Every structure is written in structure tokens, then in C-alpha cells.
Amino acid sequence: MQAIATKELRSRMRGNRAFTVLTIYLLLLSCLVVAIYWFTERTVAEVNQFGRGNLPPPVGKILFYAVTLVELLLIAPLAPSFSSSAIVGERERQTFDLVMTTPIQPRDFVLGKLVSSLSYVLLLVFVALPVQVLALLFGGLTLTEVLLGFWILIVAIVFYASSSLFFSAVMRTTTTAAIFSYLTVAMSLIGALFTFLIGSVVLGGMGGFGFFFAGGPGGEDSPRSWAIYLALFLISLSPLTAGGATAIALNSGEGTFAFRLAEDGSIPGYPNGIWMLSPWVVYTAVYLGLSALLVWAAMRYVRPTVARNPRHPSRPPALEPETETP
Template sequence: MTELVQEPVTKKKSFMQRLRENPVTVKELRSRMRGRRAFVVLTVHLLVMSGFITLVYSAFASAAGGPFGPDSREVGKVIFSSVLGLQVMLVIFVGPSFTAGAISGEKERQTYDLLRTTLLSAKSFVAGKLVSALSYVLLLILVAIPLQSIAFLMGGVAVIELVLSQVIVLVASVTFALWGLYASARMRTTLAASVVTFAGALFITVGIPVIVGLFSMILSPFFAGAAVFTWQTEAALLYVLMFLAATNLPATLIVSDIVLVEEGSLWYFSTSVGSFSSSSHTIWLFSPWPLFLILYILLAVILFYATVRRVRKIATQ
């Protein structure tokens, strides 16, 4: 009787295993992490942040007028805000700089065609470039978290504030890095990709608030002189402002922290509208951070697949 020989079944690899075994990720991480450069940059980064925190504390202590020095809770809040501000600058400017030349640099070195002739798919190629660039940026962000523990020793900062701020910063870092990667796939040179990347990042973080501020200054005389300014109009303006805050990283961090501290709520709060009319109504406003996470995660997914599509299009040209 003939025996049936079964072929071994290949176990499907998990998503994390495929990322770890991605040849682009392995090659990029080895070239970036080998040598002293990565550790020197990490050490200098921590020394600069530690020195900045020391200067902030010294300035706050010298400016305090009380006989017993500054209020420890206020100092903790200032230190927390300072470290968070440095993390935001890192996400907006340093993170995209790692991805702006990820694909365009391969084109300039004339190694892009060689990479695309391998069996590596376009999705794996883009994921490898993204993970290799984000790994070092996320490392720079995470090593700053122990410095924020100083704020807990002094008080004034809750655990939920730290967790929420780090989640927002991490999601934003992925989105901004993907924006730089998409610009790198669209542009032919690294210089052009860097200009597009930083112009887009500056427009989102600085340009939109400036435009909103200019429009508010222009339209405020018309609203002030309006005969009828209903509570529905005032409520609509508040909802629009909260939505615009949810599209901006610094505004989301600031407004969400105000809602959490002042209103004592993580998700939503109530406020009264109708100060310009005869009747007053209570409306519910949302904290901007959930909408921020939804918008930026959705934008990250769109940018990822747009980059994959662009890479496939380049390969067929």
C-alpha cells in the first residue's frame, strides 16, 4: 500500500515577524545603529533636554517671589510642558527629515531600480523604510519620558496627562513620517522632497492657526455689529474651533490638557452659549484628542497606501 507523503505546511508569519525580517528594515537599522553616531546623538539629545530642564527650573525659581521658593506643582507643570514642547518639535521637524530622503536618496544613488528588481513587494519596501526611520525617532521620544518623571516628584501633573500626551505624540510622529515618505516618493531629489515635507508640516502646525486668526480678526467687527447673533451661530463657531484644534498637534495638546485640568473631563464638557442673545443654552463640547487620533490615523493609512501606489507606478515606468 502506497503511503502518502504530506508536504510540510509553511506557517504564515505574523505581521510583527514580517517587519522584523524585512530586509530593508534590517539593512537600514544596521547602517544607522552601528558605530558611535547613534549613541552620541542619543546622549547629546538627553544632555540638551536635561540642561534645558535645569535652566527652566532655575529661571522659575529665580522669578518666584515667595519666601520658600517656587510652588513645586507649578514647576512640575512647567517641566512637563517644556519636555512635551521639545518632543513636538522633534516630531514635526526631525522625524520627517529621516523619511524625506528615504526613497529619493535611493534614486539619487541609483540603487532604487536595483531594489525594485528584487522579490520585495512595494508594500514591504515602504514599510521597511518607514519602520527603519521611525525606530530611531521613537527612541528619541521614549527616552525623554523618564525626564518627565521629575514632574511627578514635584506634583502638578497626573498620570493620564503623561499617557495621553505620549499617545498623541506617537501617532503624530507616524503621520508626519509618512508625509515625508510620500513626498520622497513623489519628488525626484531629496532637496525637493525636504522642501515639500517641511512646507506641509509648517502649514499644518503654523499656517492653519495663522489663517484662522486672520479670519477671526477680519470677521470679528461684522459679528460684533450684527443685530442678531443667535446661540446656534455661537455654538457652531465653537464646534468649528474645536474641530480645527483637532487638526493641529500643539492645539490638540493644549486644549485637551485644559479640558482635562479645568473641566475635569477626559472626553467632553458642557458650556453655556447665548451671551450675545437674550436666551442662554447649554451645549456639550468634545475634547479634541479623540478626533485628532482618528484624523491622523486615517491620514497615515491614506499616505501609506498612496506611497505604495506611487512606488508601484514608478516601477512600471
């Protein structure tokens, strides 16, 4: 695994492309921070001067959530671009069979490709961490929110890289693997809108879920506990909705790992409510579980096929004795 990862990283960092992407990425985040800070300060000044409108949330909270969202939208397309051609590219260059003849095991080959693909994308996350931590200086933000936002980004990147590596092992061409990889990313991000709507409808007809809407407690049509579990599970299937629900739960004074919710799905922290796992916990379990399954499947697909003896599958086929011709 180390040999594959080292070789891939050296080839990726040798040119100017990696450093150019890193520079543009940091410039975009820096410009975003300056723009948000200027807009928030101007809004506060207008409210204090003219008394119109409401004060915005603290600057630190706005900065952190905006930077994390933009960071996710920028990094999500990069993970498939590095992983979707990792294995199928070896086949197209006709070097895959040569690699399989070496002592490198399929497990080490796949894990090496995964580590090399994740390394650069994780580098983008780590270099942006000072920009995210900068929000703590402006107040209104806790260290728990910063760590959870950082964790949600890492889990999403691992899942996107693992799914892209799986398609790279299964598909015949790089184009097909890239298409399926980007479709997976789109379903994870854009599909968040559908899971959000479905979960909201289940939780009281767009009015019973106090996390997202300002409606009061649900009436006679309020959902049962099983419907609340189902809705929160759907909301936890995307990094966008899982992160948003977790943030609002933390801002409501709830625990980091679990919270209480009224049976009508309306009142967070209800004393006699039902216990719910925090959305980021469910999101982590689902995404990391799928990532492990996809990596295992990729290992199975790259394993070279060897003919087996039908009577003894663990043995190679027996050679037929040569018959002498008269």
C-alpha cells in the same frame, strides 16, 4: 518588511551620528529641566518674601509642558530628515529598480522604510519619557496628562514620517522631497497660530472661549453650535493647539474624551451645554487618517508599472506573431 527595516536600522545605528544626536538631545532636555526648576523656585521665594506678584503653577506642571513642547520642536525636524530620502534616495543611487526585481512587495518595501524611519525618532521619545515622568514627583500633574502628552507626540511623529515618505515616493530628487516635507511640518506647527486665531475669533470675538481667554460669557454675537464645532476642529489640526486645549480642558475638571461647552462657547462644563469631543481625539483621527492615506498613496507610487492588454487589463499584452520575410 522586516528585511528592509533591519537593513536600514543597522546602517543608521552603525556610525556615531545616532548616538551623538541622542546625547545632545538628552543634555538639552536635562538643562531645560534644571533651568525651569531653578526659575520656578526663585519666583516662589520672591513672592513669599516680598508678597509681589502671583504664585506660578506647580513645578511639575511647568516642567512637563515645557519639556513636551521642546521635545516636539526638536523631534519634528528629525522625522523628515530620515524619511524624505528613503525612497527617492534609492532612485538616485539607481538601486530602486534592483529592489523592485526582488520578491519584496511594494507594500513591504514602503512599510519597511516607514518602520526604520520611525524607530530612531520614537527612540528619542522613549528615552525622554523618564524626564517627563519626573514631573509627577513635583506634584500638580496627573498620569492622564502625561499619557496624553506622550500620545500627541507619537501621533505627530507618525504623521510627519508618513508625509515625508509620500513625498519621497512622488518627487524626483531628495532636495524637493525634503522641501515639501519640511513645509508640511511648518504648516502643522506654525499654522497652529492661524488656526488658533481663527478659532478664537469664531468663538466669541477673542472673549467667548473660556479655554484660552479670561472673558466672560459671550453676548448677542456669540457663535452658534456649528461655529463652535468648526472652531474646535481648526484648533485640533495642530499638535500645539490640540495639546494646549486638551490640557486646559483637563485642568477644568472635564472628561478625557469629551466635555460640555456652553452654547456661547464660554463656560466649560456647562450642565446644559453641547457635547464636544476632546481636541486630542479629533487630532488623532485626522492625523492618523492622513498618515494611512499617505502611506497607501506611497505604495501605489512605488508599484512598478506593467503594460496591460487593453482588452483584458488583468493579462499582459499579447505578443505579435512574427511574420516571415520572403
